Amino acid sequence: MKKRLNAAAFTGAALAIACMPAASYAQSSVTLYGIIDAGITWVNNTGGSHVVKFDDGISYGNRWGIKGQEDLGGGLSAVFVLESGFHVGNGQLGFGGAEFGRQAYVGLQNSWGTVSLGNQLDMTGEMVGLYNVSAWASGYAIHQGDFDRFNIDRLPNSIKFLSNEFSGFKFGGMYSFGNVAGNFHQDSAWSVGAHYANGPFTIGTAYTQLNNPHGIYAFDPYAMIGTHTFLGRPTVSVDPATGAITDLFSSSAFPVDKQATFGIGASYLIGTVTLMGNYSYTQIKGLGTKSHMHVGEGGASWQVTPAFSAVGGYQYTSFEGHHWNQVSAGLHYLLSKRTDVYISGDWLKASSGVDAVIGYSFTPSTTTTQADVRIGMRHSF
Template identity: 80%
Template sequence: MNALRAPIRSGVALALASLPALAHAQSSVTLYGILDAGVTYVSNTGGSHVVKFDDGISYGNRWGIQGKEDLGNGLSAVFALESGFKLGTGRLAFGGSEFGRQAYVGLASPWGTVSFGNQLDMTEEMVFLYNISAWASGYAIHQGDFDRFNGDRLPNSVKFMSNDIDGFKFGGMWSFGNVAGSFHQNSAYSVGAHYAHGPFTIGAAYTQLNNPYGIYAFDPYAMIGTHTFLGKPTVSVDPATGAITDLYSSTSFPVDKQGTFGIGASYALGKVTLRGNYSYTTIKGFGQSSHMQVGEAGASWQLTPALAFDGGYQYTHFEGHHWNQVSAGLHYLLSKRTDVYVSGDYLKASSGVDPVIGYSFAPSTSSSQADIRLGMRHSF
């Protein structure tokens, strides 16, 4: 989710501006960030309840730098470096990457922008904002984030994003696998489009990963709590104690393909904005294919200029299993940059599933899991 960003003309910008350049060239650098922290109660995580410090939930913790240089004739050089981190420990997120959230350089023109690097995919660009449950509670991403509605990236990518044309924009990107002898392995691509007219908006995207790896590798039990996946067991159970061992916690489950189509829409009615989305994800491995379908609906209500309510319901179907989840959140602005919030989720799964909300906790040992959170967020 995007932060409120206040441009800061830093010493870096002044240094750039002082370098030899064409008379028309102007450079600027913007520093921005978000800090989010709070306390969360979880009803059942691995068999016990817990009260824990957690951070980067309502919005992911980050700091970043964006830059732009006017090259004349409508052209500009652009770049972004954005780092994610854990506020509670100070450690880097995204597998320890220095700029795991974004890192790219590109050329912007009157038609659009071509960029190169670690970049947001089209599912994030075109349909992520319709994930109303995640607006209500940062934990409430779709099951396992299989449909990438949580806002994900593609590394080693080349991307084109058009400028807005009467409310319409589109884009596409290719992520290189960089594997010698195989152009296909570890590669990915993403395409999408979005349209806005008055109170109505709609967006759609398709993203496919070949041999998902790294931070997007699969650990099915931790992600969605099922004991089987693509016909293979995901856990072993001690017959004497009932203790569960996750078979893919250290070595990822081999997936050949993850392809997901998502579509979402919204309509504003005064202070209330209705949002909905649907996604269809295909996962292939071991010669098998399975399909996850997610449907979600909800609304945002701006009660006062300082107080906002978000609520949503999502239904998931996958390999004969069902998940029903409701989420709600209340945000109060102390200023344009600082707010406090309370949020909660309740997830109920069908028999044979150890439910886990948003791939955020250990799976529950009962058929349900719930959380309540009190947090604070500041942006700069």
């Protein structure tokens, strides 16, 4: 999948997956790498006002990292990755201030695959996240609230097995320990997935479950999807005199017992055009009730020339009787193999009673629509 998507349009995809161990190593090595993305974004309505702002880590998350391996002999290697996320605008760390919040693991690799331990990508990210074609177009256009974890997320305190590719097929599974004394289940998570590639066709699927999602994956429903209720409970209070909205879970998370998501995605390469689609089903349980989110997405990328590509996508979401329709598009031009300039945009329309918010990225709109336009630059090293 990764080679196919990169060849069709995703000129930087190899960098996004470079942090993953390779299939084999000729010798021991240590590599320093990174990505820096920055630009200017206009949003038509954030809390009732438009905004023009500097924003970074959008087309690709900003990062610097060190990866390496040591040949132990007999076809066995030791591998490691330390990868930090940060903000160019202020120099601060991302991921809640974690120094290596993007990835941090150590493991052993042989001809079958890699067993690793640490803070690592889940199988939704490994097997289906790259089919989120709208996000390749704009970066902001992740699925609503990232409930289905297509934004390529991590699981901490985890042990993971990721196979090598055999005749186009690979698979993996992992378990994340909650580390709660006396309760093995609380704060734990697990994930399984598989992927297959055959010529121009690729397909991937994964299931990921979080028990008591917390930390950077805790729920703030209004900020995430703009609804005024969630699992039958209010998410905001509204001043009757001014209409001002107060987010009830901006400082303390909404109590969710389980977040379970199944996703599947596929692509097909036709000349210089890659067609892509995906579907996800997510169940959220808490406070004695449960709800389901469905997301369907389709789009394409067109490698117009070796340097110029166009990407577009449409996604439809339904949750608790609400509906979202979103279109996204982006144009990317390579100044070199490592430097890309781009322009992108999104338009979101939500159903009545929902304050539209694109990709959990801005303050929710005061209407059922929200739109953005961005001009940016990305450099890799």
